[in-house]
Structure formats: structure tokens, C-alpha cells
Amino acid sequence: MLGPRRLPWVVLTAAVTCALAQHAPPWTEDCRKSTYPPSGPTYRGPVPWYTVNLDLPPYKRWQELMTHKAPMLKILVNSLKNVVNAFVPSGKVIEMVDQKLPELLGNFPGPFEEEMKGIAAVTDIPLGEIISFNIFYEFFTICTSVITEDKEGHLLHGRNMDFGVFLGWNVNNNTWVVTEELKPLTVNLDFQRNNKTVFKASSFAGYVGMLTGFKPGLFSLTLNERFSINGGYLGVLEWLLGKKDAMWIGFITRSVLENSTSYEEAKNILTKTKIMAPAYFILGGNQSGEGCVITRNRKESLDVYELDPKHGRWYVVQTNYDRWKNPFFLDDRRTPAKMCLNHTTQENVSIETLYDVLSTKPVLNKLTVFTTLIDVTKGRYETYLRDCPDPCIGW
Ligand SMILES: *[C@@H]1O[C@H](CO)[C@@H](O)[C@H](O)[C@H]1NC(C)=O
Ligand SMILES: *[C@@H]1O[C@H](CO)[C@@H](O)[C@H](O)[C@H]1NC(C)=O
Ligand SMILES: *[C@@H]1O[C@H](CO)[C@@H](O)[C@H](O)[C@H]1NC(C)=O
Ligand SMILES: *[C@@H]1O[C@H](CO)[C@@H](O)[C@H](O)[C@H]1NC(C)=O
Ligand SMILES: *[C@@H]1O[C@H](CO)[C@@H](O)[C@H](O)[C@H]1NC(C)=O
Ligand SMILES: *[C@@H]1O[C@H](CO)[C@@H](O)[C@H](O)[C@H]1NC(C)=O
Numbered sequence: 545m546l547g548p549r550r551l552p553w554v555v556l557t558a559a560v561t562c563a564l565a566q567h568a569p570p571w572t573e574d575c576r577k578s579t580y581p582p583s584g585p586t587y588r589g590p591v592p593w594y595t596v597n598l599d600l601p602p603y604k605r606w607q608e609l610m611t612h613k614a615p616m617l618k619i620l621v622n623s624l625k626n627v628v629n630a631f632v633p634s635g636k637v638i639e640m641v642d643q644k645l646p647e648l649l650g651n652f653p654g655p656f657e658e659e660m661k662g663i664a665a666v667t668d669i670p671l672g673e674i675i676s677f678n679i680f681y682e683f684f685t686i687c688t689s690v691i692t693e694d695k696e697g698h699l700l701h702g703r704n705m706d707f708g709v710f711l712g713w714n715v716n717n718n719t720w721v722v723t724e725e726l727k728p729l730t731v732n733l734d735f736q737r738n739n740k741t742v743f744k745a746s747s748f749a750g751y752v753g754m755l756t757g758f759k760p761g762l763f764s765l766t767l768n769e770r771f772s773i774n775g776g777y778l779g780v781l782e783w784l785l786g787k788k789d790a791m792w793i794g795f796i797t798r799s800v801l802e803n804s805t806s807y808e809e810a811k812n813i814l815t816k817t818k819i820m821a822p823a824y825f826i827l828g829g830n831q832s833g834e835g836c837v838i839t840r841n842r843k844e845s846l847d848v849y850e851l852d853p854k855h856g857r858w859y860v861v862q863t864n865y866d867r868w869k870n871p872f873f874l875d876d877r878r879t880p881a882k883m884c885l886n887h888t889t890q891e892n893v894s895i896e897t898l899y900d901v902l903s904t905k906p907v908l909n910k911l912t913v914f915t916t917l918i919d920v921t922k923g924r925y926e927t928y929l930r931d932c933p934d935p936c937i938g939w
Pocket of ligand 2 (some may be wrong): 739
């Protein structure tokens, strides 16, 4: 791993190195074909399944998984600490995180506090660092999510989870440090009550919120980061000052997956609940027309954009930019995704062709940790680890 003293250099030059490693960015390619079932250099491997038993007290739920994953989580937490120490070399920030953060942040609602305490105990990582690891996803989740409806009214939901930007670059093989360290932490989770599935999700071991998941037969949900000047930092500040009426975004999606019982109920909660950080919620249901992108600021919904198959809108695509604005010119994954969906046509959309779209650069890029494909009504849920060998854009 990179020593703390090498890191500032690596962090600062990451963007440059990246740009040099590519052909002139943005790197794009023709829409991929016949990439499913996953194989070849863009496929890293399968994701293991674990059961989380919701009948256990929250403190004990993560024991089995975290016993397996503690060594990998320690590596990642250390990398994050190295980044922080590179910017503030005195070690004071980490000291604060370890000693003061749990008290400063105070009580988290529902099962979250106890779950994080249980994870800290099993992994022997200070609670403050586990909390930081959980909060960190509120800020760096750069993704692409898609919902499609075929000619028969059958829905599919796909997403690429892109994560780790600007947190260190491996010069040996042109990859992001954190993105690579997240791959062995990626798990599929089957949350059960009474030995029956309540919902399934893909996540990173040690994280108790959920950003990608589905409730078989009912709905599917993914969350994408939304950058905004009036962003999550203000939410965290309010929280620290004692105003704790907003939900952390990864926690609200977990709650909806766990406790909502229909597309409409989920949509209602995701539209109306006050949240800590701006976000996009991509929600799919179980019948024709039930698919939407909810664009949120912290207090309210700005836009709900729905499928409208009768008028030819047979897909919705969301990356990390408001749909009424142009994407940042160095980071346009939206146009290629739409172009490839157009190319696929509604007649031919399927799990296979959706994987093709999510495998086309730059929708697939060096930040992509995994690809998830969801068929709510058939109860089909698949997640694959990804790689993006050169030439490939860094984000
Ligand atoms: C790149 O190198 C890092 C650090 O050595 C390693 O963890 C990672 O698996 C490598 N990734 C690829 C795609 O080769
Ligand atoms: C769940 O299944 C296990 C074994 O398959 C059994 O021992 C346990 O009692 C079951 N629990 C419930 C709540 O039904
Ligand atoms: C789901 O609802 C149950 C029962 O009300 C509650 O105990 C639990 O904390 C909720 N789960 C989440 C993640 O909010
Ligand atoms: C679709 O979801 C609704 C709840 O929104 C549920 O009542 C219905 O049974 C579901 N349909 C199927 C085919 O599962
Ligand atoms: C995709 O097709 C729609 C409908 O024909 C069109 O409005 C849109 O511009 C196309 N997008 C791209 C990126 O090709
Ligand atoms: C749909 O896919 C089939 C098989 O891959 C292909 O032969 C056909 O041309 C496609 N249709 C369209 C409209 O693209």
C-alpha cells in the first residue's frame, strides 16, 4: 500500500496520470454487443451472497459477514486515513474521529447505531471510523442507473456503481486505490425475517445503509449522488448543531427497502422525507409505467421523471447531473447510455442488452466497482464485479 508520505503526490497527480493513461478523454466506444453472460477483461468475478437475519438484535446482525471481511475493511479504512493524514499530517483529524465523532454525531435512528457498534466490535475498528466509513458514501457515489420497459410492459433496472474518485491512484496498473479496495468488500445481501427474504441488496461490507437493492415482486431502488452547492456538508453541519430531523440518504433507502410494501409507498417516502444530502433516487415498480427518477434537494423533490411508454418514453437514465442540465463536459455518461439504449431498441431490451449498455465505455469506467441487473417481477437479481482495462477513462 501507499505510504502516507507518498500520497499527496499521488492524489494531486491522479487526474493528470489518468488523463495521460487514456487516449484523449472522454474515451468512448461503439455500443458493446453480446457481453452477457459476463466474461473477459471487463469482468472481475462474482459477488458472494450473505444472509442478514433481521430477527437478530441489530448489534449481532453483521457478525458472520464482518468476521470474514474485517481484514479487507481494515485495509480500506487505512487508505482513507492515509488520505486524511496526507492533508492534515498531525494525525489530529483521525484522533478527533476516534475520540469525539461518536459523541458529536449522537444517536442514529432505528437499527443503525447498534448495527455500527456491532460492526466496530467484531472488526476491532474504532466506532468513529466505522461511522465515518458509513457517512462517506453520502458524498462520493458516482453512478449510472437505468430503468427500461419492453414492448410487453416488463421492467428491468440496471446500475453501475462507480466509486472512489480522487482518493489515490495505483500507478502500477492505472486503477483507483479505493475502487480496487472496494471490490473484495462487495457483497450481495439477503435480508431475512422468519427465514424469508424481505429484500436483497448489493453493498460494501461494513456499510449499513443500502444504495442498490430490490424487494422481489414489488420494487427496485438505486441511489445516485447529486452534487449541489447547497450540498450534504450543510446537512452534516445542521446535524452536528443538533438539528437531527433529516435522514442520511443511505439509511432512507435501506429503510424503504426494509419496510415499504409498494412502489407507491416507496415513491411517497423518497419524495417527501427530509434528507441530509441532495440525491437521485431511481425507483422501479412491478408493472408498466412504474419507473422514475426522483431528483431531490435536502428538503424537497425538484422533479419526478417517469416512464411514459404510451408516448415512447420506454427508459429513464440517471447519472449524476440534473436531466434538465447538460452533464459536466468531462463526465458525460448520460449521452452514451442513451445512445446505446436507442441503438438497442425497445423490442430488444433484455437483461443481456442492458448489461451491454452498462459495459460500454465511459458508462463503464475505472471507477466502476460493480454492475447490478434487476428483474423485479421474475425475482432475478445479479451483481458482477467489473474492471476497465486501458484504454479506459478514469471516471
Ligand atoms: C491494481 O493494483 C492494486 C494494488 O497493487 C491491486 O489491489 C488491484 O487489484 C490491481 N487491479 C487490477 C485491475 O489489476
Ligand atoms: C430458520 O431456519 C433454521 C434452519 O433452517 C431454523 O433452525 C430456525 O428455527 C428458523 N427460524 C425461524 C424464525 O423460522
Ligand atoms: C423497519 O420497521 C421496524 C418495525 O417498525 C423497525 O423496528 C426497523 O427499525 C425499521 N427498519 C429500518 C431500517 O428503519
Ligand atoms: C405489484 O405491487 C403491488 C403493490 O404495489 C401488489 O399489490 C401486487 O400484488 C404486485 N403485483 C405482482 C404481480 O406481484
Ligand atoms: C434517443 O432517442 C430519442 C427518441 O428518439 C431522442 O430524442 C434522443 O435524442 C436520442 N438520444 C441519443 C443520445 O441518441
Ligand atoms: C434484436 O436482436 C436480434 C438478435 O440479437 C437482432 O438480430 C435484431 O436485428 C435486433 N433488432 C433490432 C431492432 O435491433
